[in-house]
Amino acid sequence: MSRLVAFAAIQGGYKVVSQVEGELERALQSQDASTKIGFGNTAYFLPVIYSLTGMKCETLEDLKKPLEFARGLLPPHIKGHNHLPYLGPLLDAGMAGLFAYEVKEALRINREPDFYTFTEDPDIDAGKIWVGPADDTILRKRGVEFVDGSAPGFAAIVGAAPNAEIAKMIIEDYQKKSLYIFCAANHNGKTAVEQCLEAGMQIGWNTRIVPFGPDISSAIFALGFANRAAMAFGGVEPGDYRRMLMYNKNRIFAFVNALGDVGTEWAVAAAGAVNWGFPTLADTDIPEILPTGICTYEHVVANVPHDELCQKSVEVRGLKINVTEIDIPLSFGPAFEGERVRGADLFCQMGGGKTQCTELVKMAEMNEIEDGKVEIVGPDIGDIKEGDTLPLGIYVQIAGREFQTDFEPIMERQIHHLINYIQGIMHIGQRDIAWVRVGKGAIEKGFSLKDIGVVLHAKFHQDFQKIVDKVQVTLYSNKEDVDKLTERARVEYRTRDERVDTMTDEDVETFYSCTLCQSFAPSHVCSVSPERTGLCGAYNWMDCKASFEINPTGPNQPIQKGKVLDPKLGRFEGVDEFIKGASKGAIESYNFYSMVNAPMTTCGCCECIAAMLPSCNGVMTVGRDYAGDTPCGMKFTTLAGVMGGGASSPGFVGHSKFNITQGKFILGDGGLLRVVWMPKVLKDEIYDRINARGKEMGVENFADMIADETVGITEDEILPFLQEKGHPALEMESLIS
Ligand code: SF4
Numbered sequence: 031m032s033r034l035v036a037f038a039a040i041q042g043g044y045k046v047v048s049q050v051e052g053e054l055e056r057a058l059q060s061q062d063a064s065t066k067i068g069f070g071n072t073a074y075f076l077p078v079i080y081s082l083t084g085m086k087c088e089t090l091e092d093l094k095k096p097l098e099f100a101r102g103l104l105p106p107h108i109k110g111h112n113h114l115p116y117l118g119p120l121l122d123a124g125m126a127g128l129f130a131y132e133v134k135e136a137l138r139i140n141r142e143p144d145f146y147t148f149t150e151d152p153d154i155d156a157g158k159i160w161v162g163p164a165d166d167t168i169l170r171k172r173g174v175e176f177v178d179g180s181a182p183g184f185a186a187i188v189g190a191a192p193n194a195e196i197a198k199m200i201i202e203d204y205q206k207k208s209l210y211i212f213c214a215a216n217h218n219g220k221t222a223v224e225q226c227l228e229a230g231m232q233i234g235w236n237t238r239i240v241p242f243g244p245d246i247s248s249a250i251f252a253l254g255f256a257n258r259a260a261m262a263f264g265g266v267e268p269g270d271y272r273r274m275l276m277y278n279k280n281r282i283f284a285f286v287n288a289l290g291d292v293g294t295e296w297a298v299a300a301a302g303a304v305n306w307g308f309p310t311l312a313d314t315d316i317p318e319i320l321p322t323g324i325c326t327y328e329h330v331v332a333n334v335p336h337d338e339l340c341q342k343s344v345e346v347r348g349l350k351i352n353v354t355e356i357d358i359p360l361s362f363g364p365a366f367e368g369e370r371v372r373g374a375d376l377f378c379q380m381g382g383g384k385t386q387c388t389e390l391v392k393m394a395e396m397n398e399i400e401d402g403k404v405e406i407v408g409p410d411i412g413d414i415k416e417g418d419t420l421p422l423g424i425y426v427q428i429a430g431r432e433f434q435t436d437f438e439p440i441m442e443r444q445i446h447h448l449i450n451y452i453q454g455i456m457h458i459g460q461r462d463i464a465w466v467r468v469g470k471g472a473i474e475k476g477f478s479l480k481d482i483g484v485v486l487h488a489k490f491h492q493d494f495q496k497i498v499d500k501v502q503v504t505l506y507s508n509k510e511d512v513d514k515l516t517e518r519a520r521v522e523y524r525t526r527d528e529r530v531d532t533m534t535d536e537d538v539e540t541f542y543s544c545t546l547c548q549s550f551a552p553s554h555v556c557s558v559s560p561e562r563t564g565l566c567g568a569y570n571w572m573d574c575k576a577s578f579e580i581n582p583t584g585p586n587q588p589i590q591k592g593k594v595l596d597p598k599l600g601r602f603e604g605v606d607e608f609i610k611g612a613s614k615g616a617i618e619s620y621n622f623y624s625m626v627n628a629p630m631t632t633c634g635c636c637e638c639i640a641a642m643l644p645s646c647n648g649v650m651t652v653g654r655d656y657a658g659d660t661p662c663g664m665k666f667t668t669l670a671g672v673m674g675g676g677a678s679s680p681g682f683v684g685h686s687k688f689n690i691t692q693g694k695f696i697l698g699d700g701g702l703l704r705v706v707w708m709p710k711v712l713k714d715e716i717y718d719r720i721n722a723r724g725k726e727m728g729v730e731n732f733a734d735m736i737a738d739e740t741v742g743i744t745e746d747e748i749l750p751f752l753q754e755k756g757h758p759a760l761e762m763e764s765l766i767s
């Protein structure tokens with residue numbers, strides 16, 4: 031809290047109240063005390079005073095009471111030695127100033143009845159550019175927009191920009207965000223409204239640029255409008271000041287932009303607005319009030335550059351922007367999610383073993399990124415021909431006041447279904463094994479890589495409004511940049527995976543479900559425990575927990591694990607109960623730690639699929655990024671096709687790469703030591719982890735005992751290798767008992 035601001039505002043409070051007391055006294059000397067006063071055609075009297083105190087001012091005499099009240103609110107002057115926090119007295123001073131301003135405006139209308147037009151649009155030809163307070167007809171028409179959300183709020187602009195061009199830029203930014211722009215006050219005789227006219231803009235309620243009045247006191251019309259809307263549409267009773275101010279704070283997204291030197295008279299108005307939760311952002315170097323208290327975030331922010339004023343105001347006020355339109359040339363929606371792009375329809379593809387395709391979501395600082403910016407680095411779809419492939423890196427940066435790095439994997443996992451929502455585009459996989467297939471139909475309609483960014487920007491805003499303020503998307507389509515992104519992403523994936531590394535399933539009472547994939551595999555329910563990450567590899571227990579916090583009715587629900595029915599196979603009463611409901615009766619029960627007995631269901635997203643190799647008394651597993659043959663006789667794609675529909679298929683199970691070295695991996699079937707074959711790429715990727723986990727289980731250098739395609743791709747070919755290495759699986763109890 032700045033002493034200086036408090037000083038200026040409290041000074042301002044005294045000054046304004048005394049001034050207006052004088053004005054009222056003069057009016058009473060020349061006119062009868064019963065002279066009618068008011069804002070014209072309104073049932074709300076002087077609305078700020080009426081709404082907050084219940085006082086109904088109808089005559090000159092009636093104006094005495096609110097002024098007395100205002101004087102009573104004025105706090106003691108700040109003394110030099112006083113270093114207490116000033117927020118309370120500051121707010122009172124502000125409120126006193128505002129009451130006085132409303133009385134002042136009533137006196138002006140009494141003196142000069144023609145000063146304001148009281149209409150929606152000013153009468154510019156007649157030189158009357160100030161409309162004054164809105165009457166109840168305008169209130170009914172416009173106020174409802176504040177309630178139904180078609181206008182999220184208003185920007186109260188006091189003063190004037192350095193020139194007309196800058197005023198135009200600022201105000202147009204607000205118009206684009208559907209905000210009303212309430213203008214009042216002048217800076218050295220200049221007003222933003224005059225600057226709008228100079229710049230050739232139309233003003234009036236119809237263009238949402240409302241020229242209230244030329245003095246700071248006319249800013250009271252903005253607050254009066256907000257309070258009347260709360261009484262008319264929000265059911266707030268006059269005099270219920272607490273509810274009135276809370277209603278405004280929570281429902282009306284408004285803020286003040288002070289353009290020009292902030293003197294005591296502006297300072298008191300700004301302090302007053304804080305009572306409503308409306309912060310002030312200034313283009314000059316005034317003392318800031320940064321800590322939060324009344325306003326959602328900061329109270330007074332100084333030195334904001336003009337080209338950042340809109341974005342910064344929206345951010346400080348915590349205004350959430352609604353992106354309702356998804357501006358792409360293709361149809362979009364859940365209806366297209368399950369649609370496939372088959373061979374004959376295929377125009378081009380990214381990833382899927384042909385090229386690298388990687389997705390990464392990272393948190394950014396607010397000032398680091400530009401909301402809605404979508405950039406393509408490398409060739410676009412229009413630059414290639416049918417049958418071509420492209421590498422692709424989808425890099426999304428998200429900034430938000432409430433955003434945390436913990437949310438990154440959750441946002442990243444949305445990319446899958448969101449790209450699938452685009453008609454004619456198919457998305458498979460995740461992380462660094464994603465695969466995007468583009469159909470010919472999409473090309474005819476003009477699909478561009480940019481559309482992926484447009485969709486992600488819009489949907490992240492829509493679906494995660496609470497945590498997302500800015501989204502910027504970069505699409506890399508040249509090998510060098512994609513490889514760079516992939517390398518960086520792999521480090522991120524590892525860090526995320528390792529967050530659950532030290533946890534065990536016994537440590538927690540709650541597991542989490544994931545039903546994100548039910549649109550493809552309707553009976554599929556992933557149950558995610560600390561030692562069993564989701565089979566896509568993109569969601570671990572921590573991620574599901576965070577996802578539930580962001581979206582309590584979403585696809586990740588807590589499951590009380592309840593009674594342990596079988597500790598070896600990993601069967602839990604609570605889980606069985608949950609999956610019965612979540613699979614709509616299709617699945618009665620499954621085991622966490624077995625692929626042989628009632629394994630978990632598998633959808634098409636799995637990073638790896640494990641299968642039995644009976645002659646070797648072992649298990650193999652194959653990752654999506656290995657396209658060759660395997661000892662079980664099926665390639666990855668065939669396996670995924672056979673069991674990716676959401677069934678529980680004994681003898682097979684989908685799992686993540688990371689899960690292979692987690693403590694409970696098929697522990698009921700012998701655990702990691704049962705694994706006799708995996709493709710070399712996979713083995714190399716998790717080599718150290720295999721050895722570490724093998725050692726824990728009593729076998730040194732276990733990775734070297736696992737066969738791969740360089741040893742063989744049939745059971746017969748690999749068995750001698752296993753025997754030679756003394757592979758532990760050969761000594762285990764029979765897998766098929
Ligand atoms: Fe969720 Fe499982 Fe689908 Fe991953 S594979 S998104 S954990 S349902």
Ligand code: ZN
Nearest residue numbers: 547633634635
């Ligand atoms: Zn899936």
